[in-house]
Amino acid sequence: MNVGAILIGMLPEHLLLGGVVTLMLAEIAGRREAGFAIALGAVLAALAAAGWMALTGFAGTPFPGHLSVDALAVTGKLLVLGLAFPVLLVSRDDFRDTRYYALLLSSLYGASLIPAAESFTTLFLAIELLSLPVYVLVMIGMQRPGGTEAALKYLVLGSTATAMLLMGISLLYGVTGSMAITAFADGLSGGQPLALAGAALVVLALLLKSAIVPFHAWAPDAYEAACVPVTAHMASIVKSGALLAALTVIGTTTLPASLLMLIATLALASMAWGNLAAIGQAGFRRLFAYSSIAHAGYLWFAFLGAGEGRSEAIVYYLIAYALMGLVAFSALPRGTDDAREDRLAALQGLFHRQPLAAVLLAAAMLSLAGLPPLPGFVAKFLVFQNVLAAGHVALAVLGLLASYLGLYVYLRVVQALFMAESPADASARPRALAWLALTLTALPAGWLMFFPGSVLGLL
């Protein structure tokens, strides 16, 4: 066993684990208020470690056959850890104890592990480690009476995904005799029906985790029931984790037509339904959940592209999507009454109360709509360009038309922000640390807007 590789190759994860342990010790010692500081330290240290790995071009194999760190894995780690920083910042005012941060760090550990997984065992563990704490996190805020119900729904559907994933892995193992991730590609290339069934189950499980229609029903409830920081976590890190898992499994594999059509159909259905259902929502987080369903559709659409372009398209899309999502969540006015503030009506006239927050929130919405020159446009362009280049002209056109359906929803939010009168009782405003989170997400988003080439060149 290569101790050096284990120590260095998993350094970000070790630092996160160190954070979890310290948090538990603090809980025992009765220093619960230190939770935020410890978590922040652990995440920043892990981020620095991942940054160092990216700068030095680190590659290593801590556990041969199970865990291997390559450039894509480092990029994935950098992505989720980078997103964790603003998520933590918006959490501080809602959660001052250790439990929340211990759960968040555990979830982060799973997300950070996913892109490095080389075997289905590791991948399974990482996905579960990512998801299990989130079931609790949805409930922990208890903002809504329906919180427990939503968490249970999420848990049950999440467990269904777990079951499907396990069943798929067993089928693939049965055909190929291997637990390695490559069993997915090997099984498919064999062309046996059993392997195809296994691969399809694995894909379906990952589709469920990404909240793709028809497996999306948990998302609106969970997003709405959770409080803002947990929703921000789900919309950015958990979503990224699910897509990175899909990228790890599918990678550059040439998918058989049946599987391709399955993904294309469900992704298109997600775009269309997510965008349409979002129109009727009165709550901001529910609206965002439906929007995230549509965006999961765009992300999965990238798998229709040729193998080599997929990781670039998906990672770039995740960066643009998660950054703008976090901009939106940081810019939200927050007060004491969550149920009231979550209503879309509470955002009316925000421009007259908090001009900067309103402008950034509007920019986030228009970026999610994919309007140039905002970062979401280049991301969407890249996805559809790859799909079209792979020869799926009709699908690309359908996808673009489905994305058009979303425009109205986002315009409606902008309209509320700028063109409506403030409600009489509006006193909520973004919190102090949320401003820092806003700066930390808006600046890179601005960079992405003006210099998309610089980031695309790195991927």
Place this chain on the structure above:
Amino acid sequence: MADSALLNLVLWLPFAGMLALALLPAARAELIRGLSLALMAVQFALVAWLVARFDPAQGLQFATDLPWIPDWGVHYRIGLDGYNVLLVALTAFLGPLVVLGAQRAVTKDLKLFHAMIQGIQFAMLGTFLAQDLFVFYVFWEAMLIPMFLIIGIWGGERRVYATMKFVLYTAFGSILMLAALIYLVWTLNQTTGVRSFAFADLIGLNLPLDAQLWLLAAFGLSFAIKVPMVPLHTWLPDAHVEAPTTGSVILAGVLLKMGTYGFLKLGFPLFPEATRELAPWLMGLSVAGILYGACLALVQDDIKKVIAYSSISHLGYVMIGLLSFELVGIQGAIVQMVSHGLVAGGLFLMVGMIYERCHSRKIADYGGLAKLMPLYSVAFLLLTLASVGLPTTSGFTGEFMALLGAFAAGWKAQAAGDSLMLVYAVLAVLGVVLGALYMLRLAGALLFGAERAPHAPLNDLDGRERAILVAILAAVFWLGLAPGPALELTEGAAREYRAIVLGHAATEGGQ
């Protein structure tokens, strides 16, 4: 080299202005207005200097070409050429007038208003100057956001409905254009191995006819919505009527030219075979637009609606000029774009002036303004005559040349045994008659008859308003009396456009 830096300055000045305005304290209204006006004036001065140095004998000038997304072959390519030079001049010319025109009308959210005016100026100039399809698309779409806010915040009663309709209509066209754009660039890469979005690379691409037809349909839908061509025009009256004066002026003055400019610069040259194939259909739609717009303008009771529907009619002439494929028609089309920008922009400004005084746009509310506001009436009458296309005004130059082109094309087609084009040309002339009818009806109702106004006594034009109208009228008469320099600037581009659109036919005929 220095000149290309100057062109970049012209483009980015409004962007910098937008940021600078955002940093000013909202309470300093005079400072905000002053800065906004100063930026526009400086920009116009720079554009005037560049246009004066523009050499008609050469193609693209003052160009910049920097890699933007190198992996995809996207370059930041901008430059002045015969296609865009007059439209850039028009945009820069209207800029200060738009800011001046809004001096009194806009008081709500002043800072955001001026930031958005600068923002849309940036996007419009970028769309005209772009020489790279990706850059073009980004600017093209970026125009939506400021316009969405301008109509939606400072507009009339049904502003939210109107602005949503405007954005949803135009964005639908854009999404199909995006699909076509991706396909086009991918095809270029497939056939030549070049990854590029440059107009120059894409225009040489020889696509099969059926692909050309699909792509032209996608690009054309986007442009046709913007023009707007009948039957895709229904967003325009709503947007115009609900928009604040400034919004209407920008819409009529510059934004409506985006569609026809798109056809001239991209739509037709990119897909020449399909263009020739579809030309009779497009010509028919344009003539239908001329007549339909004119007929609708005849029966409106709202001043703004008359001018809005007249825009549909007047832009039809641009389309028939472009589709005549005759040099005189093409040049006429370009002049008509500028002329309509000046005349319709001026008329909307004048509607704004009377609306500020009386808060009504109903034709029936007014009468005998010639006695109540003599100066106003003179200016209104002159713009009316320019809109009708009276000789010595810019409207005459544009419409006459466009019609001349249509007739020339019609005679040629007639000689070849196809009289449809000639019929279209004759019908288009009918539009001129209708145009005289509705504009003179409007002017007659407003200016003559019993003296009547919702708000008396009325002050005649003040110094600011006089300055605006003198500038516009000077430009209108300049283009009408001495169109030579303007035609000289665009001649090269018109020849090039004609050669590209007809060029492949010649080689085909030889085969």
